[in-house]
Amino acid sequence: MPQTILKLIGVFILGILGGIFGSQILGPYLVEVPFFYLYREPPPIYINKTEKIIIQENTALINAIEKVEKAIIGVKAVTKKGRVLEGSGLIMTSDGLAVTLADLVPQGANFSFYFEGKKLEYQILKRDSKKNLALIKIEENNMPTASFGNFDKTKPGERVFLVGTIFEKEEPKKITNEGIIKYFGDDLIQTNIYEKRAAGSALFDIEGRVLGLNQTTDEEVSAIPISKLKEFANL
Secondary structure, eight states: OHHHHHHHHHHHHHHHHHHHHIIIIIHHHHHHSGGGGGGSOOOOOOOOOOOOOOOOHHHHHHHHHHHHGGGEEEEEEEOTTOOEEEEEEEEOSTTSEEEEOGGGSOTTOEEEEEETTEEOOEEEEEEETTTTEEEEEESOSSOOOOOBOOGGGOOTTOEEEEEEEEEETTEEEEEEEEEEEEEEOSSOEEEEEEOTTOTTOEEEETTSOEEEEEEOOSSEEEEEEHHHHHHHTTO
C-alpha cells in the first residue's frame, strides 16, 4: 500500500514537471519551428476606427481665383513712339467703373481694353501720375466685380494671390501667382511674389477679396492698397 501511494506521488510530480517543461521550454521552441506555423493560433487583432480628413490647401485658392478672375480686364496701349504697354485693370463696379495704373495709359497713346477676349468701348475719366492710377469707364453694364478687403484686418504673413492679364500673340490671357504679404503701410502692400507681368493686376486675399492694385519692378510685386483705390474712384 505505501508503495502504491509513493508511485502515485511520483507520477503526480512527473506530471507537474512535464507540464512545466512543455509550457515553458518545449512549447515556445516548437512555435518557432516553421512546420508548426500552420497550427499556431493567430494573435487577436484589435482595430480602432479612425477618420482622417485630408484638406487640399490649394482648393480654397482655386475656388477664389475662379470667383474673381472675370473682374480683371486687359489693358494695351501703343505710345506715340511706338512703345507697346501691356497690363491689367480691375473692374470696381458693375456699371463698368474700372481702375488701372496711370503708367499703362499715358497721355496721347492709343488704348485697347479687353474683357474675356472682347474689345471694350471706354472713356478715360481721369489719371493721376503721382498716385499712378487711372479711372476708366467701360461702356458695359452688369460687369463682374470682386468684393473689397478690409485693409485694417490685413496682416503680415497673410497668404495672397494676384490675377492679371498677359498678351500672347495678341490674345489676352489670365495669369495668377501667389505668395504672402511681407509688410504693408498706408500707401503700399509689399509681397514676396515675383512676377514681371503683373502691372495693373489685382491683389487678393485667400477668400478673393481685393487688397490692392499691383505695380511691378524688377523684384517683388507691391500693391496700391484698396483704400487708395476706393478713394480715387470716389467709392
